Amino acid sequence: MYVIDPDNWEWVWSGNSLRFLFEGFLVNLEIALLGIVLSLIFGLMLALLRISGSKLLSIPAGIWVDVWRNLPLIFIILYLALAVPSSWREAYGNAIPDFFPEALQNELVLGALLGLILYNSAVLCEIMRSGILSLDRGQQEAAASLGLTYLQQMRFVILPQGLRRMVPATVSQLITLNKDTTLVSIIAIQEVVRHGSSLTSANFFGGVQAPILQVFIMIGFFFIVVNFLLSRLSRRLEIRERKRTGTTLKRVRGLEDQVAAETDLADPGR
Amino acid sequence: MSGLWEVLTEHLPEFSSGFFVTFRLVAVAFVIAIVVGTLVAAFRVAPVRWLNLIGGFYVETFRNIPLLVLLFIAFAGLRRAGVPISPWVAGTASLGLYTAAYIAEALRSGVFAVGKGQVDAALSLGLTYPRTLRLIVLPQAFRTVIPALGSLVIAMIKNSAIVGASLLALPDLLKEARQIQSETFQTTEVFFWAAVGYMILTLSATFAFRYFERRFEIKR
Amino acid sequence: MNREPRWRLIAIAMLVLAALVLAACGDDEEESSDEPAAAAEEFPADTTMAEIQEAGTITIGVKFDVPPFGLNNPQSGEVEGFDVDLGNYIADRLGVEAEFVEANSDNRIPLLVDGSIDLILSTMTITEERDLEIDFSEPYYVANGDVLVPGGSEIAALEDLSGQTVCTALGSTYQETIKAEVPDAQLKLVDRYSECLELIQTDAVDAVSTDNVILTGMVIQDDTLELLDLDFTTEPYGVGIPDGDTEMKEFVDESVAEFIDDGSWQETYDEWVGQYIPEDQIQGPPDITLEEALKLFPL
Numbered sequence: 001m002y003v004i005d006p007d008n009w010e011w012v013w014s015g016n017s018l019r020f021l022f023e024g025f026l027v028n029l030e031i032a033l034l035g036i037v038l039s040l041i042f043g044l045m046l047a048l049l050r051i052s053g054s055k056l057l058s059i060p061a062g063i064w065v066d067v068w069r070n071l072p073l074i075f076i077i078l079y080l081a082l083a084v085p086s087s088w089r090e091a092y093g094n095a096i097p098d099f100f101p102e103a104l105q106n107e108l109v110l111g112a113l114l115g116l117i118l119y120n121s122a123v124l125c126e127i128m129r130s131g132i133l134s135l136d137r138g139q140q141e142a143a144a145s146l147g148l149t150y151l152q153q154m155r156f157v158i159l160p161q162g163l164r165r166m167v168p169a170t171v172s173q174l175i176t177l178n179k180d181t182t183l184v185s186i187i188a189i190q191e192v193v194r195h196g197s198s199l200t201s202a203n204f205f206g207g208v209q210a211p212i213l214q215v216f217i218m219i220g221f222f223f224i225v226v227n228f229l230l231s232r233l234s235r236r237l238e239i240r241e242r243k244r245t246g247t248t249l250k251r252v253r254g255l256e257d258q259v260a261a262e263t264d265l266a267d268p269g270r
Numbered sequence: 271m272s273g274l275w276e277v278l279t280e281h282l283p284e285f286s287s288g289f290f291v292t293f294r295l296v297a298v299a300f301v302i303a304i305v306v307g308t309l310v311a312a313f314r315v316a317p318v319r320w321l322n323l324i325g326g327f328y329v330e331t332f333r334n335i336p337l338l339v340l341l342f343i344a345f346a347g348l349r350r351a352g353v354p355i356s357p358w359v360a361g362t363a364s365l366g367l368y369t370a371a372y373i374a375e376a377l378r379s380g381v382f383a384v385g386k387g388q389v390d391a392a393l394s395l396g397l398t399y400p401r402t403l404r405l406i407v408l409p410q411a412f413r414t415v416i417p418a419l420g421s422l423v424i425a426m427i428k429n430s431a432i433v434g435a436s437l438l439a440l441p442d443l444l445k446e447a448r449q450i451q452s453e454t455f456q457t458t459e460v461f462f463w464a465a466v467g468y469m470i471l472t473l474s475a476t477f478a479f480r481y482f483e484r485r486f487e488i489k490r
Numbered sequence: 491m492n493r494e495p496r497w498r499l500i501a502i503a504m505l506v507l508a509a510l511v512l513a514a515c516g517d518d519e520e521e522s523s524d525e526p527a528a529a530a531e532e533f534p535a536d537t538t539m540a541e542i543q544e545a546g547t548i549t550i551g552v553k554f555d556v557p558p559f560g561l562n563n564p565q566s567g568e569v570e571g572f573d574v575d576l577g578n579y580i581a582d583r584l585g586v587e588a589e590f591v592e593a594n595s596d597n598r599i600p601l602l603v604d605g606s607i608d609l610i611l612s613t614m615t616i617t618e619e620r621d622l623e624i625d626f627s628e629p630y631y632v633a634n635g636d637v638l639v640p641g642g643s644e645i646a647a648l649e650d651l652s653g654q655t656v657c658t659a660l661g662s663t664y665q666e667t668i669k670a671e672v673p674d675a676q677l678k679l680v681d682r683y684s685e686c687l688e689l690i691q692t693d694a695v696d697a698v699s700t701d702n703v704i705l706t707g708m709v710i711q712d713d714t715l716e717l718l719d720l721d722f723t724t725e726p727y728g729v730g731i732p733d734g735d736t737e738m739k740e741f742v743d744e745s746v747a748e749f750i751d752d753g754s755w756q757e758t759y760d761e762w763v764g765q766y767i768p769e770d771q772i773q774g775p776p777d778i779t780l781e782e783a784l785k786l787f788p789l
Binding site for chain 2: 071072075078179183193214217219227
């Protein structure tokens with residue numbers, strides 16, 4: 001049968017093919033990591049704006065978040081790739097430290113990263129907001145009665161607890177982000193999908209034919225393994241958090257992976 | 271160089287054609303997702319171990335794989351293997367099967383919300399397992415998962431853009447926008463209207479599902 | 491606190507660390523093997539060329555999936571092809587190394603305009619519309635429009651494309667040309683030509699239309715496909731230069747002229763194109779000027 005025919009899998013152990021593919025995959029992981037870190041920072045800022053008492057801050061922040069969450073990520077990435085001003089690109093090119101991998105040194109990555117960050121910071125903002133809001137109001141009142149200022153309350157009482165709760169949900173979001181990094185292939189960044197396409201058209205140079213079905217099954221396999229591990233991690237963290245504090249986290253609307261994660265906990269048999 | 275409004279009026283046929291392709295893509299995929307998702311959920315909650323495993327395998331595969339990779343496999347990969355699948359079928363099937371994994375999970379959580387007691391009662395009354403599912407469990411489960419379904423429809427609207435951008439080359443809203451952009455070079459104006467198009471879809475879905483939620487709310 | 495979940499955390503952390511380390515090590519082996527020429531021309535300090543020389547590398551946008559002009563070779567990790575060789579030639583004249591970035595029909599002009607790349611060498615046809623956004627060098631290659639069909643197809647002429655599905659790249663000249671010549675043809679637009687090849691090989695489209703050299707590259711990969719030899723357009727390729735940079739244009743024009751004069755053009759052509767096409771179709775260097783080329787694709 002075509003799918004398991006050994007001839008079609010020969011490319012795996014001949015030449016540099018598998019390594020080439022794997023190198024591309026590493027680029028995806030790197031972008032995902034960098035993306036989640038930066039998204040967390042901006043997401044936190046947005047969340048603070050949104051929960052602040054001042055309407056002047058929370059309403060525009062709310063609109064901002066809603067806009068980005070309702071647009072397709074690939075749309076955002078494509079737009080930014082075509083429309084990011086050159087001065088920003090240069091600044092990025094200079095700012096990124098040399099020890100970062102070569103693929104990230106490329107200025108084009110900025111458009112992709114910006115897109116990922118704009119979208120994911122909005123999502124993470126909602127996650128964090130939910131975490132903070134799920135805290136017992138009593139916590140804030142107690143902190144206030146102890147004489148702490150708003151900032152101190154936030155820093156020492158509310159945020160540490162609220163954000164802790166959101167770690168499992170964040171790991172879940174990392175899974176989605178991981179999958180979303182494949183979208184940057186559309187703007188010509190050399191990651192795994194691009195490398196996969198290159199492999200299939202490279203028998204111009206002779207060598208073993210790498211059929212597209214097998215190559216992409218392999219790519220799918222890379223993702224399934226990594227994401228599966230991450231989802232297990234997320235579940236573990238959530239169960240631990242639950243045991244510790246006895247609370248269930250409020251679910252944030254509109255997040256595919258949150259929907260799925262919720263079920264794992266509800267299932268008594270697992 | 272035309273202004274913002276002119277860009278819309280000059281290219282209205284292309285924009286609306288793309289808009290409706292996206293709409294049809296999501297609609298068909300949604301039907302596939304519900305049907306397959308329900309089936310997989312049934313597998314997952316069945317008291318038969320190997321059905322659980324199959325369901326579990328399905329969910330883990332389709333949840334962890336990127337949609338773009340799935341599209342390559344479903345379209346290019348299958349065609350290479352000799353299956354003459356059309357871009358439309360490959361696109362709707364991929365989007366549908368991908369979302370089905372999430373629907374299956376949402377339904378599972380809905381099922382647990384129903385409560386074991388009801389299932390036991392039904393079984394003790396002599397109902398077979400499939401009938402229990404069909405008459406007692408699933409109807410209630412569906413109602414509790416309406417909010418989740420709403421989120422997933424919005425996710426599908428967004429993911430439909432990936433289908434268009436892949437090598438399936440379906441002329442959806444994003445593809446039409448890019449085509450217009452490559453001819454007029456007015457990036458911001460073109461993408462603005464495409465964004466409006468997507469927001470019309472997502473906001474309609476949001477309101478529609480809020481309505482359904484209220485209508486089918488289970489008053490406990 | 492449970493001990494058990496810890497190892498998973500550690501496992502994942504290690505996986506990630508290993509990945510980063512591997513990536514960092516991997517980069518050392520991907521360095522360009524080009525050596526800059528020993529003696530290079532000096533340029534006045536305020537020219538782009540001098541800036542490039544300071545930086546030590548020139549960034550050139552090429553195609554990564556279009557043999558024989560630009561193809562990313564997975565075995566060597568390098569991009570190779572006619573455009574790449576010309577790019578290296580220009581870099582050598584500057585005494586710098588060339589860095590190649592993927593530039594498709596869709597994004598190459600935005601990349602040049604915003605400074606991400608210094609030059610475009612991406613099988614780019616000279617048109618007046620593009621000339622509004624960027625500058626072109628004198629033509630360095632002349633291709634012709636053609637159509638590719640599966641062996642045994644009934645399509646023999648341009649009109650036969652009516653009602654058929656035709657694949658070409660988003661942003662290419664063919665997007666508009668086909669719409670004008672055969673309005674009934676169903677255009678399938680993709681991001682890059684390798685996708686067109688995939689589509690025609692699996693019968694998902696009836697034909698592919700683009701420059702004959704690009705189509706030749708596809709036939710080389712799959713000899714069941716046929717070229718129709720229609721030559722229905724003339725497509726002179728030019729190097730893309732930032733708008734208004736007259737010194738750069740002068741420099742590139744000189745480089746192209748030298749490339750042709752010192753025999754490098756013919757060598758490169760023979761290596762990448764000549765050996766794959768029938769004898770009677772082998773051509774020499776282009777003899778069309780930029781002015782004439784612009785007239786071929788007026789606004």
